[in-house]
Amino acid sequence: MGLLNPHLEDDDFADVWSARTAVGAPESDRPAESHLRKCAECQGRYSSFVSWLDGMRADARTETDEVFSRDHLAAQQLQIFRRLESLEHPARVIAFPKFARPVAIQTSGRRRWTAVAAAIGLITGIGLGQLLEFRTSGPAPDPVGQRMARATVPPVEATRNIQPISIDNDEAFIEPEITSSQVGVPESLQYLNAITPGARDLDPR
Amino acid sequence: MTGAQPAGLAPREADSAAASAVKAMQAEGRHAEARERYAELVARHQRRAARIAFHYLRDGAESDEAVQDAFVKAYSHLSTFREELPFEVWFTRILINGCLDRIKARTRRERWMVSMPESAPGERDFAERTAAHGPSPEDLVLARERRQKLAKALSRLPDRQRSVFMLSHYEGCTSREVSAITGLNESTVRVHLFRAIRKLRGMLTEAQRGAS
Numbered sequence: 001m002g003l004l005n006p007h008l009e010d011d012d013f014a015d016v017w018s019a020r021t022a023v024g025a026p027e028s029d030r031p032a033e034s035h036l037r038k039c040a041e042c043q044g045r046y047s048s049f050v051s052w053l054d055g056m057r058a059d060a061r062t063e064t065d066e067v068f069s070r071d072h073l074a075a076q077q078l079q080i081f082r083r084l085e086s087l088e089h090p091a092r093v094i095a096f097p098k099f100a101r102p103v104a105i106q107t108s109g110r111r112r113w114t115a116v117a118a119a120i121g122l123i124t125g126i127g128l129g130q131l132l133e134f135r136t137s138g139p140a141p142d143p144v145g146q147r148m149a150r151a152t153v154p155p156v157e158a159t160r161n162i163q164p165i166s167i168d169n170d171e172a173f174i175e176p177e178i179t180s181s182q183v184g185v186p187e188s189l190q191y192l193n194a195i196t197p198g199a200r201d202l203d204p205r
Numbered sequence: 206m207t208g209a210q211p212a213g214l215a216p217r218e219a220d221s222a223a224a225s226a227v228k229a230m231q232a233e234g235r236h237a238e239a240r241e242r243y244a245e246l247v248a249r250h251q252r253r254a255a256r257i258a259f260h261y262l263r264d265g266a267e268s269d270e271a272v273q274d275a276f277v278k279a280y281s282h283l284s285t286f287r288e289e290l291p292f293e294v295w296f297t298r299i300l301i302n303g304c305l306d307r308i309k310a311r312t313r314r315e316r317w318m319v320s321m322p323e324s325a326p327g328e329r330d331f332a333e334r335t336a337a338h339g340p341s342p343e344d345l346v347l348a349r350e351r352r353q354k355l356a357k358a359l360s361r362l363p364d365r366q367r368s369v370f371m372l373s374h375y376e377g378c379t380s381r382e383v384s385a386i387t388g389l390n391e392s393t394v395r396v397h398l399f400r401a402i403r404k405l406r407g408m409l410t411e412a413q414r415g416a417s
Contacts (some may be wrong), residue, residue: 019401022373057375059348063259
């Protein structure tokens with residue numbers, strides 16, 4: 001609506017229509033209402049504007065009704081109630097691994113007695129073993145200590161007169177070691193010691 | 206409004222009575238009875254809910270899920286429902302929020318996926334169409350084309366304008382109801398409705414001119 005065109009335009013119709021729809025009344029407080037009441041031409045155009053909107057609504061409804069048929073809505077309702085029922089029964093947690101029958105815990109006295117007897121047997125065995133070993137071997141010699149004593153550094157005056165040791169002397173040096181090592185060998189093992197080669201036998205020279 | 210309602214009660218009052226009863230039954234642990242009474246509310250609002258969801262989502266299966274979700278959510282949160290607000294308004298708000306969330310999720314998904322050409326929603330196969338005794342195939346094609354144009358124009362509206370237009374025009378809600386559903390002022394609702402119509406009129410007239 002303007003100075004050159006006294007009639008209403010689409011924007012005016014939209015304004016009037018939205019105002020009427022918003023309040024849900026046949027008339028609104030919009031300024032275009034007064035002209036619309038008087039002008040037959042604008043009334044006609046307004047009617048076609050309203051029919052265009054009504055057609056739009058009818059189209060939209062037809063389209064939805066095609067998608068959501070009565071059967072579809074019935075199925076939907078069933079699904080809704082299935083979901084509501086499942087809300088009241090929360091998911092159960094199943095124990096895993098699940099045994100076919102419960103594992104029996106044996107509380108009989110037999111098992112306990114077996115364990116006690118095994119423990120006593122073990123302790124007795126260790127004690128007797130220690131006692132027998134002590135009796136057969138007596139106090140053990142300390143070969144490491146003896147070697148350490150022999151290997152101590154001689155005084156400076158003594159080292160000055162040291163002569164180079166010949167191979168025969170090496171033999172003589174090893175000999176007492178072997179003989180002394182045989183002293184510590186128990187009687188029962190001396191036969192085995194005799195038949196097995198010693199370090200001296202393996203010498204390629 | 207669809208669905209059964211107790212005789213002598215207006216739809217709103219019947220809704221409030223049913224919602225209060227369901228709430229009380231839930232509190233007392235009478236769940237089977239609560240569900241039975243809730244069925245009344247579902248039957249009354251289901252079709253309307255499906256329509257609203259479909260206008261937002263434009264996909265039958267997704268709208269179906271959105272409606273189911275809304276009813277399940279409304280049932281499980283009924284303890285927070287205040288009787289002074291109509292059940293319809295409270296429920297529609299839940300439904301629309303769900304639809305908007307789905308649209309957001311879909312937009313995110315579509316960023317990473319290539320869309321496949323789809324048949325138009327509600328499209329029937331050839332045999333079904335030719336066997337029907339309704340409108341001619343030509344009429345059906347024209348109507349479908351018109352709906353597609355309308356849907357396209359609606360989808361190009363801003364979210365608020367589209368919500369206001371659909372609730373006011375398609376569902377016949379007053380500005381007060383739309384205001385309660387959308388959380389906008391009544392005067393803002395009127396402005397959005399006016400702008401939505403003006404834009405739709407412009408887009409559809411342009412499309413018509415382009416076609417002819």
